[in-house]
Amino acid sequence: MREFDAIIIGAGQAGPSLAGRFNDEGKKVAIIERKHVGGTCVNTGCKPTKTLVASAYAAHLARRGAEYGVVLDGAVKIDMPTVMKRSHKVTLDSRHSNETWLEGMPNCTLIRGHAQFESPNTIRVDEELLTAPQIFINVGGRASIPDFPGVKDVPFMTNSDIVMLDRVPKHLVVVGGSYIGLEFAQMYRRFGAEVTIVEKGPRLIGREDEEISDAVRKILEAEGIHIRTGAECIRFRKHETGVAVGVNCTEGDPEVIGTDVLLAVGRTPNTRDLGLDKAGVELDERGYIKVDDRLATTAEGIWALGDCNGKGAFTHTAYNDFEIVAANLFDGEDRKVSDRLLGYALYIDPPLGRVGMGEAEAKKTGRKILVGTRPMTRVGRAVEKGETLGFMKIIADADTKEILGAAILGTGGDESIHGVLDMMNAKADYDVLRWAVPVHPTVSELWPTVILSMQPA
């Protein structure tokens, strides 16, 4: 049995950095990966999607070229194999640099294979047993495939398949109107597919404020994407041209006929094939590993980081899990997940940047709140770029002046949101941001103006 100071299961977004820290501390660490180093983000998530979003944006801008006085001879065409080649290169470069880094560490051993617990401190990888007093689980998740009627009888894709597709579907039906669904829907529309989004909830991105859902819907519909919300009857059957997707039982066309189907209806943690019962690690009712505020599981000496603990579902939350665990183990700190302020972005164009509470959520707290908004048509930088869709919004506590949250659906929104996120992390009240002197011309320079426009809501 090989002995280590620490074993990490999964080389996604938390594991490799933690392996690096153990290595730097002179500790012997093993990191086990059953598929690709880099996990979901690098191989089938953030990296390929954001690279493809960039190609889709280039196509969109090229089609709008004449508005900017840029004349292209002939129609804009999509060379899908080249689009995909570019995406694969970004993914493979990232995967290889992660592998080279892990393999180059003197105290780290990268082991390929599926890991399972044999006991609280023993892991099996195929025929080999490994042991360590500290074990870190970073196994991530995979696309959920609900038991929709007929789903087993038709071909469908998940995010893992569609990032490998080197053709443009004639009619892509996207089931699920949240992050994954919307990013692929707009991207494939811009690549030239007919696209229909089927969402069972009453609106797209149902966690956001209604005005954001409505604005996103308008933006997508203006590009010719069909949207079917309130789809209470999702089911599938084979059709001569591809797949018939049942949508509504009572109103509208009962079916959408597509050539290809993407399922984007959430994620399932990879926790059922780890032998966790042999280690005393408990799961919650949704299959996520139960952890405390410092990411310790119910078993002594075992931690869970990233998507598999259900505390976050983003690359930056997985990475922050690594930061919390490493700071507590090595730096004498007491870092907690509950200290984390959540920000995120939805990478449609224009992107949605978000931090903290939405307006509906802020109202539910019973506080007196102030809300300021501004359309992107009144943001100079957006006008200059010819990208004026969307709006900025900030929410604050009327009594304490605390900034509670912000949203920006607009050009550069994924970057600009950090102006507010950083203020909130610094626990600065809205007067501090109001008196900042931002650079002109930027989108961010309007945050002080949005604050000045705040009204009771």
Ligand SMILES: Cc1cc2nc3c(=O)[nH]c(=O)nc-3n(C[C@H](O)[C@H](O)[C@H](O)COP(=O)(O)OP(=O)(O)OC[C@H]3O[C@@H](n4cnc5c(N)ncnc54)[C@H](O)[C@@H]3O)c2cc1C
């Ligand atoms: C299409 C898509 C787009 C996304 N875009 C973004 C984005 O723009 N921004 C963002 O912040 N997040 C994005 N995400 C989410 C992000 O990818 C995840 O939150 C992040 O990858 C989670 O990291 P992780 O380390 O927890 O798990 P993962 O990255 O999933 O890594 C887990 C690793 O563990 C391995 N593993 C699992 N079980 C075992 C086992 N038993 N033995 C050995 N190895 C095992 C897996 O093979 C995998 O490599 C996106 C996700 C998807 C699907």
Ligand SMILES: NC(=O)c1ccc[n+]([C@@H]2O[C@H](COP(=O)([O-])OP(=O)(O)OC[C@H]3O[C@@H](n4cnc5c(N)ncnc54)[C@H](O)[C@@H]3O)[C@@H](O)[C@H]2O)c1
């Ligand atoms: N930009 C980003 O940061 C980014 C991009 C993509 C994915 N992600 C991460 O990946 C995760 C998964 O994304 P996602 O969009 O698949 O999931 P999600 O959980 O955000 O949304 C799932 C959508 O599918 C619908 N749905 C769920 N179950 C359904 C069912 N049985 N039938 C019909 N519809 C159903 C929901 O109403 C919801 O709109 C997200 O939580 C996110 O953190 C992040």
